[in-house]
Amino acid sequence: MDEIIPRRADAIIIGAGVVGTSIAHHLAARGLTDLVVLERNRIAQGASGDGAGGFRQQFSTAINVQMTQLSLPYFLDAPHRLGAEIELRQQGYLFLLTTEAQVAEFRTNLAMQRGLGAPVRWLEREEVAALVPGLRTDDLLGATYCSDDGWARPPLVATAFARRAEALGARIFEGCPVTGIATNGGAVTGVTTRHGAIDAPIVIDAAGPWAAEVAALAGLALPAEPVCRQVFRTAPFAGVAAGAPLAIDVASGLWFRPHEGGFWWGKSDDAEPPGLIKHLDPDWARHTADLARDRVPPFAGARVVGGWSGFYTMTPDAHGLIGGFPHLRGFYCATGFSGHGFQHSPATGLLLAEIILDGRATTLDIHPLRPTRFAEGEPIVERYVV
Numbered sequence: 292m293d294e295i296i297p298r299r300a301d302a303i304i305i306g307a308g309v310v311g312t313s314i315a316h317h318l319a320a321r322g323l324t325d326l327v328v329l330e331r332n333r334i335a336q337g338a339s340g341d342g343a344g345g346f347r348q349q350f351s352t353a354i355n356v357q358m359t360q361l362s363l364p365y366f367l368d369a370p371h372r373l374g375a376e377i378e379l380r381q382q383g384y385l386f387l388l389t390t391e392a393q394v395a396e397f398r399t400n401l402a403m404q405r406g407l408g409a410p411v412r413w414l415e416r417e418e419v420a421a422l423v424p425g426l427r428t429d430d431l432l433g434a435t436y437c438s439d440d441g442w443a444r445p446p447l448v449a450t451a452f453a454r455r456a457e458a459l460g461a462r463i464f465e466g467c468p469v470t471g472i473a474t475n476g477g478a479v480t481g482v483t484t485r486h487g488a489i490d491a492p493i494v495i496d497a498a499g500p501w502a503a504e505v506a507a508l509a510g511l512a513l514p515a516e517p518v519c520r521q522v523f524r525t526a527p528f529a530g531v532a533a534g535a536p537l538a539i540d541v542a543s544g545l546w547f548r549p550h551e552g553g554f555w556w557g558k559s560d561d562a563e564p565p566g567l568i569k570h571l572d573p574d575w576a577r578h579t580a581d582l583a584r585d586r587v588p589p590f591a592g593a594r595v596v597g598g599w600s601g602f603y604t605m606t607p608d609a610h611g612l613i614g615g616f617p618h619l620r621g622f623y624c625a626t627g628f629s630g631h632g633f634q635h636s637p638a639t640g641l642l643l644a645e646i647i648l649d650g651r652a653t654t655l656d657i658h659p660l661r662p663t664r665f666a667e668g669e670p671i672v673e674r675y676v677v
């Protein structure tokens with residue numbers, strides 16, 4: 292390892308998840324090719340290995356809608372844009388609404404989303420029943436649906452970004468934890484690793500759930516916390532429409548989608564404390580399975596065969612933190628996506644490369660996502676974290 296790790300580079304990225312590899316690809320594509328990515332584990336085995344891979348244009352803030360829209364072409368045209376198959380399923384997202392308050396809120400969201408060009412539609416109860424066979428619809432007041440939404444496999448996207456970055460000259464070292472960040476006179480000057488020090492004028496923290504720990508090495512406090520999230524799955528069962536969308540029961544917070552003849556389902560547990568311990572809770576599995584049975588009666592015949600957990604990286608307003616820091620030149624972060632980091636990873640790489648190389652993001656103004664917004668009293672709240 293000592294012989295091949297360089298002593299200096301133009302930029303260092305810490306973390307080779309889907310966000311770090313996207314940044315590497317975009318910086319290299321812009322000509323910054325003396326680039327090193329340091330990953331303490333393996334590519335895409337952090338949150339990117341645990342993600343459900345969903346992407347949607349149905350958010351409550353314009354910036355989140357636009358971040359997905361900017362990312363969408365990478366997913367839809369992955370063979371060309373990424374040089375890889377990514378197990379894309381464009382089967383839509385469906386938000387099920389059962390109260391008048393939800394109807395009012397989602398009609399407002401729908402107008403905003405459509406104003407940005409997202410093909411989101413209002414569905415009446417009968418249309419929902421036709422779209423998702425087996426769904427209990429008696430209490431529905433309507434739904435919003437976007438057929439452009441869908442899902443893919445995050446590790447395939449991360450690996451594709453990594454290979455593209457390497458083809459352009461970037462170097463990615465796995466099994467190489469960053470243990471320190473060097474600064475001098477208000478500027479970052481490099482990192483230390485278990486295998487030696489590397490000097491660089493640009494250091495990017497893309498360490499996902501560990502990003503606050505990494506930022507602390509530079510003396511910065513990032514408002515981003517890891518929170519464990521659980522997903523469960525069933526064996527194939529009769530009554531699942533393989534082409535159904537991912538559905539979210541807004542009242543209960545339950546989400547579910549078809550997967551290989553069965554279901555994946557989950558729900559964010561608001562009582563889960565922040566922390567870096569993964570767990571699968573049988574009581575939570577039972578509680579959410581009850582919700583699923585109530586919403587999809589054929590689910591009662593399904594056999595639960597497993598599940599997994601991983602970390603969302605939550606910020607106080609459930610939006611990503613992308614950008615630099617006025618008091619530490621050359622240090623940038625891209626994290627805190629609050630469960631949306633896969634779908635926003637292509638846009639994040641593109642826009643952070645613009646911030647680093649051009650001084651600001653021009654393809655899309657992401658000033659609202661700057662990491663200093665909380666200190667400046669300008670949070671922007673996303674209402675729908677699934």
Ligand SMILES: Cc1cc2nc3c(=O)[nH]c(=O)nc-3n(C[C@H](O)[C@H](O)[C@H](O)COP(=O)(O)OP(=O)(O)OC[C@H]3O[C@@H](n4cnc5c(N)ncnc54)[C@H](O)[C@@H]3O)c2cc1C
Nearest residue numbers: 306308310331337338339342343345469499601632633634
């Ligand atoms: C259950 C679950 C479901 C999800 N569903 C979705 C979804 O449907 N849609 C969506 O958009 N998002 C979803 N997400 C979120 C999404 O997976 C993440 O936002 C995204 O993968 C974050 O990518 P990342 O590259 O920032 O982090 P990671 O993939 O965690 O990468 C960070 C990397 O940094 C490395 N690292 C940490 N510290 C150091 C160090 N000191 N030195 C070197 N390397 C270090 C880690 O090993 C890790 O590989 C989900 C997440 C979970 C857990």
